[in-house]
Amino acid sequence: MKSKHLRRRLITGMSMTGLLVVGLLPAASASAAGGPTKADGTSARPAAAERGATLPYVEYEAEAADYEGTLLEADPKRTFGHTNFGSESSGRESVRLDNSGQFVEFTSTNAANSIVVRNSIPDAPGGGGIDATLSLYADGAFVQKLDLSSKHSWLYGNTDDPESLTNTPQADARRLFDESHALLEKSYPAGTKFRLQRDADDSASFYIVDLIDLEQVAPPVSKPAECTSITDFGAVPDDGADDTKAIQDAVTADQNGEIGCVWIPPGQWRQEQKILTDDPQNQGQYNQIGISDVTIRGAGMWHSQLYTLTEPQNAGGINHPHEGNFGFDIDDNTQISDIAIFGSGRIRGGGGAEGGVGLNGRFGQNTKISNVWIEHANVGVWVGRDYDNIPSLWGPADGLEFSGMRIRNTYADGINFTNGTRNSVVDNSSFRTTGDDSLAIWANRYVKDPAVDIAHDNSFTDNTIQLPWRANGVAIYGGYGNKVQNNLIADTANYPGIMLATDHDPLPFSGETLLTGNALHRTGGAFWNEGQEFGAITIFPASRDITGVKIRDTEISDSTYDGIQFKNGGGNVPDVEISGVTIDKSNNGSGILAMGGARGSATLTDVTITNSAEGDVLIEPGSGFVINGGPGTRRTAN
Incomplete structure (x- = not known):
């Protein structure tokens, strides 16, 4: 079968390096009429192209390319956890190659000398994954074999408890995709036809291609004069020997003031x-x-790469769920830039096995992390230590900055701000296939003074989040001064694109929590034995009130269930402000839903809702929730 699908339009903008950057929006997506204006009378609402990160690569969907293979599509409810490739695919579609000669061919719109392939190949019969190749061609000429692996994918079990999943094969599987990347020997111009083809010597029984990223990677950065290389401490590149001691010695020397900074060539x-x-x-x-x-500085995330071969549970030294055996433990005043950290985790939980954490610690003040690629960790970044563990080592992050992060294929969170983190930001970063919240603020209780040390004034801005295979794109659990702004969130497998919640026993919400300028596409889903259905934005006062919520200038499209959902819980959600919001195509739910046990109120201003399967604004029987303004508010019959 040969087909060409162009079901989504492209949005474009320019990156910092001048490359064309592409995001994906549904063809039916539209902005709401009216809305806020600037002083000159023009719209203040972010244009679609301004939502999300400014990325140095262009992303291409397999289903929008030329291909000979089988199109895989999600079912109408995008069911998760039962070996459903379509549900776990970007855009909810991918292409399967079963026979020799089948291919997916992408025509580039940008120059590129690198490729990332999001793919799935089979597990080994007894688990543990396999390695296989797939052939890359450019304009009909063979370029190279791409090395693919399923060692970090394929988790099994019919439970939604992540600690109970296993690497042992059985009927129900999830986390079906992983990624392969390669730096090519030369650059190819825009207009090149890149073909991923299954040749006779490509040995996996099937290949599923979801998407590719094409990027023009800059040459390695030169060593700054003030830095000292880890090679001066005995590290040797590309020899397979453990360089930990050399890296540690260089870092210690910098910490002691003996060198100016650490260089990773x-x-x-x-x-x-x-x-x-x-x-x-x-x-x-x-x-x-x-x-x-x-x-700590590197030559670029494609060039200076740390990796581990030992699964964390099999490593000595520091080795427990929130730390592991790779990456960096950070206490204060640390800058890390332009490197990659590749872990070797394969599971979250399950007999004490853990994936480790790329960056962890209290982080302190004056810490800035930029352009760091983290993959195959349990958590990309865990910010904070529990005060009641070792009180003398507690201290919240304050003014922490992340930018240009690239976090992929984790078993739990992407970046989690916890333990009193304040005045901190994640900006202009990308997240794909995280196994829990891609971005989270958790105002937990394990702080020195729960009355004072509440997470506050943290922001997630201009990030691109795709394909969390468990939990949310963005989650906020308590605190005040929270801001989620201008993010692009797509294809959550089972949970909301954005959730505000008081489960996990957080310290209270107070002040303002602002969600503004975000775009959510194909988000929400069913989880917990498919007994709970989540909206694209879900507000869940599980144990106490969620106050000060403002949802502004937001685009929600093609939601699996409701667009905005007020969920049953033990708390109230009073005085929510919803303005300048468009909700289109809530496939199996309502535009806005207040569940039967929901309590609180919301006021709608300049809200447009279209194509909802179960009504525009719906209040279920038994609910004390009040919705003022907006289109078509109705209460279901008792």
Whole structure:
């Protein structure tokens, strides 16, 4: 079968490097009429192209390319957890190659010297994954074999408890996709036809191609004069030997003021222990003192890459769920930029096995992390330590900045701000296939003074979030001064694009939580044995009130269930302001839903709702929720 599908239009903008950047929107997507204006009378609502990160690559969907293969599509409810490739695909579609000679061919719109392929190949019969190749051609000429692997995909079980999933094959599987990346030997101009083809010597029984990224990767950055290379401490690139001691020694030298900063040159550098600071008091079972006053710079995330071969549960040294055996433990005043950190985790939980964390610690003040690629970790970044663990080592992150992050294929969160984190931001970063919340603020109770140390004034701005295979695109659990702005969120497998909630026993919401300028496409889903259906934006006062919510200038389209959902819970959601919002095509739900146990109120201003399967604005029987203004508000019959 040969077909060409152009079911979504492209939105374009320019990246920092001048490359064309592409995001995906449904063809039916539209902005609401009216809305806020600037002083000159023009619209203040972000244009579609301004939502999400400014990315250095262009993303191309397999179903929109030329192909010979089988189109895979999600079912109408995008059912998850039962080996459903369509539900876990970007755009809810992908292409399967079963026979030799079948292919997917993409025509590039940008120059590129690298490729990332989001794909699925079979697991080994007994679990543990396989390696296989897929052939890459450019304008009909063979370029190279791409190395694909299923070692980090294929989790099994019919439970939604992540700790109970296993690597042992059985009928129900999830986390079906992983990614392969390659830096090509030369650059190819815009207009090149890149073909992924299954040749006779490509040995997997099937290949599923979901999407590719094409990027023009800049040459390696030169070593800054003030930095000292890890090679001066004994590290050797690309030799497969463990370089941990050399990296640790260089970091310690910087921390002690003996060198100006740490330089990680181009190359593959093996790391089998977390980089931290020695604890002479040996407090606790694990060393929990991070690095401080350190600057670590690399030649670029495609060039300076740390990797581990040891699964965290099999490693010595620091090795527990929120730390692991790779990456960096950070306490204060640390800058890290332009490197990659590749873990070796394969599961979250399950017999004590964990995926480790790329960056963790209290982070402190004056810490900035930029252009860091983290993959195959349990969590990309976990910010904070529990005060009641080792009180002397507690301290909240304050003014922490992340930018240009690229977090892929985790088993739990992408970046989680917890333990009193404040005045911190994740900006202009991309997240794909996280196994829990891609971005989270968790105002947890494990702080020095729960009356004072409440997470506050944290922001997630201009990020692109795709394909969380468990939980939310963005989640806010308590705190105040929260801001989620100008993010593009697409294809959550089972949970909302954005959720505000008081489960996980957080400290209270107060002040303002602002959701503005966001676009959510194909989000929401069913989870917990398919017994709970979540909206694209869900507000869940599980245990206490959620106050101060403002939803502005937001585009919600093609939701699996409701567009905005007020969920049953033990708390109220009073005085929600919803303005400048468009909701189109709530496939199996309502534009706005207040469930039967929901309590609170919302006021709608300049809200447009179209093509909802179960009504525009729906209040279920038994609900005390009040919705003022807006289109078609109705209460279901008792």
